[in-house]
Amino acid sequence: MPVAIVGAGHSKFGARKDVNLPELSWEAIKPAMESANVEQKDIDFFVVGTAGFWSSEAAVPALIYEYGRFEDVGSMRIEAACATGSAAIRVGYTAIESGEADVVLVLGIEKMQESPNPTVIELIGRFGSYFWEFENFGLTFPGYYALHATAYMAKYGASEEDFAKIAVKNHFYGSKNPYAQFQNEITLEKALNSPYIAWPFKLFDCSPITDGSAAVVLASEDKVKEWGVEEKVWIISQGVGTGTANLSRRDTFTSLKSASYAAEVAYKKAGIDREKPYKELDGANVHDCFTAAEIMAYEDLGFARRGEGVELVREEQTYIGGRIPVNVDGGLKAKGHPIGATGVSQAVEAYKQLLSKAESGRQIDVRNGRFLAHNVGGTGHYSYVTIYGLEKR
Amino acid sequence: MEDLKKAAETNIKEYGFPVTIDEKSGALQWVDMRELNVRYIISIENLQEFYEGLREEKLLATKCRKCNELYFPPQKDCPKCMISEMEWVELKKDGVLETLTVIFVRPPSFSNYEPYAVAIARLDDGVRVTAWLNGDPEKVKPGDRIKIEVSRRKEGYLMYEIVPVEG
Numbered sequence: 227m228p229v230a231i232v233g234a235g236h237s238k239f240g241a242r243k244d245v246n247l248p249e250l251s252w253e254a255i256k257p258a259m260e261s262a263n264v265e266q267k268d269i270d271f272f273v274v275g276t277a278g279f280w281s282s283e284a285a286v287p288a289l290i291y292e293y294g295r296f297e298d299v300g301s302m303r304i305e306a307a308c309a310t311g312s313a314a315i316r317v318g319y320t321a322i323e324s325g326e327a328d329v330v331l332v333l334g335i336e337k338m339q340e341s342p343n344p345t346v347i348e349l350i351g352r353f354g355s356y357f358w359e360f361e362n363f364g365l366t367f368p369g370y371y372a373l374h375a376t377a378y379m380a381k382y383g384a385s386e387e388d389f390a391k392i393a394v395k396n397h398f399y400g401s402k403n404p405y406a407q408f409q410n411e412i413t414l415e416k417a418l419n420s421p422y423i424a425w426p427f428k429l430f431d432c433s434p435i436t437d438g439s440a441a442v443v444l445a446s447e448d449k450v451k452e453w454g455v456e457e458k459v460w461i462i463s464q465g466v467g468t469g470t471a472n473l474s475r476r477d478t479f480t481s482l483k484s485a486s487y488a489a490e491v492a493y494k495k496a497g498i499d500r501e502k503p504y505k506e507l508d509g510a511n512v513h514d515c516f517t518a519a520e521i522m523a524y525e526d527l528g529f530a531r532r533g534e535g536v537e538l539v540r541e542e543q544t545y546i547g548g549r550i551p552v553n554v555d556g557g558l559k560a561k562g563h564p565i566g567a568t569g570v571s572q573a574v575e576a577y578k579q580l581l582s583k584a585e586s587g588r589q590i591d592v593r594n595g596r597f598l599a600h601n602v603g604g605t606g607h608y609s610y611v612t613i614y615g616l617e618k619r
Numbered sequence: 620m621e622d623l624k625k626a627a628e629t630n631i632k633e634y635g636f637p638v639t640i641d642e643k644s645g646a647l648q649w650v651d652m653r654e655l656n657v658r659y660i661i662s663i664e665n666l667q668e669f670y671e672g673l674r675e676e677k678l679l680a681t682k683c684r685k686c687n688e689l690y691f692p693p694q695k696d697c698p699k700c701m702i703s704e705m706e707w708v709e710l711k712k713d714g715v716l717e718t719l720t721v722i723f724v725r726p727p728s729f730s731n732y733e734p735y736a737v738a739i740a741r742l743d744d745g746v747r748v749t750a751w752l753n754g755d756p757e758k759v760k761p762g763d764r765i766k767i768e769v770s771r772r773k774e775g776y777l778m779y780e781i782v783p784v785e786g
Contacts (some may be wrong), residue, residue, distance in 0.1 A: 245733055282651065342620050348726035357661060358692045362778050363737050363751055364722060364729035372720035373739060379781040380718070380761040425721040425756070472692065474747040479718050 228447040228618040230458040232572040233262020239438035239465030239562035240407040241339050247283050248293035251335045254441035254567075255294060258331070261513060262443035263453070266294065268441075270327035272301040275314030275334040275567035279349045280341035290333065300327075307353045308515060309603030311440065311569025312464075312610035318444045319461050327495070328446045330347075334570030335439040346435050353604045355471035368424035368432050370379065370605040372474065375518035377479035382533040384521065386426050390417035391515035391539050393430045396553050398545075402562025402587040407436050415548050431517040440570035442577070447618070459577045462596065462613040465491030469606040481532030482535075482606030485526040491595045493528075493609040496596075496619065503528045503598075504550040505615075509579055509590040511572040513602040514557040523600050524552070527611070546590055554579075554588045569610060572599035576614035592616070625652050665695045668707045673777050676769040678712060680746060681705040691746040714742035714780070721756050732773065738781045740765045751783040753761040 235257030241251055259265070271436045274287045287301035306313035318330035338346055350367040352360050378384055394414055412430065420429035450458055469483030470476055476483065477480040486580055490500060497527035498506050505574035512523035529550055538544055544552035555561050555575045558568060576597040578584045595616035604611050627637035630674035636736075639649070663670065665707045672679035683697035684704040691710065693770045696703045719738040729735075736752035748767065758767075764784040772778050 241643065243641040243648060263620045342623075344727045345620075347724060348728060351726045356694075359749055360726075363749060364726055364732070364735065365737055365749075366722055366724065366726060368724070369720050369737060371719045371724050373737070377718040377761060422723045424723060427720075472749065472750040476747075479739070486660070584718070606622060 227324055227325060229319050229444055229461045230447070230450050230455070230618070231442045231461070231573060231577050231614070232445045232450065232453075232455045232458050233258045233260070233443035234569060235261065236405050236574045237439040238405050239436050239564060242337070242437035242516060243339065246350065247281060247286070247335065247337050249290055250337060250437060251290050251295065251333055251439050254335075254420070254439040255290070255331065255333060258441035258443050259299075261397045261457070262381070262445070264329060264443055266296045266477060268329050269296065269299050269331045271318065271321050271330045272296065272299050273304060273314045273317045273330060274301065275304045275310040275332070275447065276336055277305050277307060277310050279559065280346050281337040282340055286335065295346055297440040301415075306608040307570055307603030308563070308565050309511070309601045309608040309610050310566040311571065311573075312599070312601040312612060313569070313603070313608065314566070315442070315444075315463060315569060315573055315612065316466065316610065318324055319464065321445055322446045328449050330444045331441065332422040332444060332570060333439065333441045334564075334567035336564035336565060336566040337437045338435045339437050343389040343435055347553045354473065355608070358472050358474070366424055368427050369612050371516040371519055372424040372427050373473060374479045374522060374605070375516070376524065378518055379426065380482040381480050382517075382536060384536040387414065387418060388427070388521075388539055389431050389517040390414055392514060392520045393417045395542070395545060395560040396514060396557040398539060399554045399588050400556025402585055403556045403561060405587060406460060406556040406560050408556070408560045409432055427516055427518075433515045433558035433563040436516050438562055438564035438567045438571070440567045440574050442570060446576040457603050459580050459614050459616065460618040462619050463492045463495035464612045465489060465493075465495070466489075469609070471607065472603060472615055474574070481522055481526050482609060484606045484609035484610065485602060487521065487613040488609040489527050490513065492613050494612045498596075498613065500528055506549060506594050507596050507598050508592050508594050509551040509554065510598040510600065511557070511575050512552055512567075514559050517559070517600070520552065520557070525600065546588070551590045552560055556583070567601070569601040573612070573614070575599075578613060622684075627651070629766065666693060672707070672709065673769050673779060678710045678748070678767050678779055679707050680710050680744075684710045689744060689746050691748065710767075711743045713768070714740045714748070714765055715761060716734050716740050716761055716763045716765050716783070717747065717760055719752055719756055719759065740781050742767070748781065749777070750779055750781045752783070753780045759783045
């Protein structure tokens with residue numbers, strides 16, 4: 227049974243000290259339900275993606291059930307590190323595909339700023355192999371990706387300036403997204419002069435610590451027909467991959483095997499040519515938790531050949547008008563990265579872009595009617611590649 | 620956090636609740652009165668030989684008696700053969716640096732250390748090891764030869780580290 231996004235909502239991302247967790251969730255749920263034209267009684271199943279730890283509430287689905295006056299509905303909390311949002315979508319998508327549910331509300335929510343920044347840095351560092359990486363060697367999340375950046379620089383001759391160009395692009399588009407945490411453009415000099423966080427990454431190579439929520443309403447093809455839904459975006463396919471907990475158990479640090487695998491599965495199911503997928507896609511959101519991660523994503527997704535992702539950056543091929551526009555909502559870098567919300571935020575972006583509802587200055591040209599979302603948990607521990615489309619497969 | 624706790628203490632007296640006003644947004648915040656201190660107790664019952672090895676400055680891995688697969692970090696079971704007949708073997712302590720980083724912004728639990736370099740090396744036996752790099756990170760690059768040494772941490776306990784080989 228084909229599955230469509232029939233409604234989408236997104237909170238303002240940032241330091242949201244003005245709201246608590248259910249209030250922030252409602253900022254996404256309300257517009258999602260309104261745009262889908264559904265009421266609480268229409269929802270069969272409710273999935274919440276939230277990583278937690280840094281925020282006080284643990285029983286989040288029940289809390290939202292109570293706050294949103296839902297009734298007689300199943301629910302589940304999902305965690306897959308930074309891919310939590312996509313994992314939540316997967317649960318909703320497969321629940322409908324299998325015939326278990328007709329209408330599913332998927333919420334991604336994270337309130338990271340309920341804890342001070344050092345506590346969050348401590349907790350995210352534990353998203354690898356706790357015992358063999360964190361306990362004795364104190365790796366941080368920027369550190370895990372920096373190990374990849376160093377390897378990429380050594381193998382393909384990329385520079386810190388190349389990485390900074392990604393931040394400049396994503397801030398450029400973030401400045402056009404009213405929901406973004408950072409709505410300011412930055413210069414290359416500003417990025418290059420920021421302090422080191424984990425060499426070779428500086429402050430402007432890193433996505434921020436963010437509060438935010440995003441929600442989508444998923445419906446079966448039967449419901450889409452029954453309701454006569456006009457504004458919808460189909461989930462064409464989704465690939466999911468897993469990587470080792472320890473980076474030392476991997477053969478390469480210039481790509482994420484789990485992401486390449488997820489892409490292969492998603493492309494195959496969607497019937498997209500693995501060699502030049504960008505010719506069949508109108509745009510993409512990729513997981514730029516760190517600048518170098520965006521370049522690896524280009525290669526893992528086949529937007530460029532191995533070692534040539536950095537060329538796309540130098541030639542500005544991932545701005546609107548280039549080979550394929552990437553992260554024109556600001557990406558994790560400028561839009562912000564509320565871990566559990568990110569994957570759902572990417573789905574909201576796919577919905578907006580394909581239905582030509584994006585804000586002025588950041589709307590892509592919709593020709594093929596297909597958009598890709600690449601969401602990575604940990605450092606390739608979990609990878610999700612989802613293809614969204616105007617026409618069902 | 621200490622500033623927030625102080626503000627909350629003051630406000631308990633003056634206002635009646637543990638609250639504070641967020642500096643940037645001006646929004647009212649409740650400062651949690653309940654603090655959680657987490658320290659895990661992790662079983663190393665099946666890794667005893669590994670730590671005995673480190674005491675003798677050896678780096679040990681497990682090896683499947685059937686397929687000879689080497690496991691580092693050591694595993695109790697060989698999932699390829701679905702058996703648990705493993706032996707402990709000493710790894711060659713020489714290898715090649717594959718990648719590195721320097722952690723400037725440290726987790727609070729590592730705040731007593733200066734910025735430290737973390738590296739991944741591939742040992743000549745074929746397994747890879749993640750550890751601190753004891754050497755000048757600006758003078759090494761992927762591809763350089765390294766060796767594994769065991770030393771005492773500032774916190775007093777023994778741990779293996781990656782050391783660049785001169786020349």
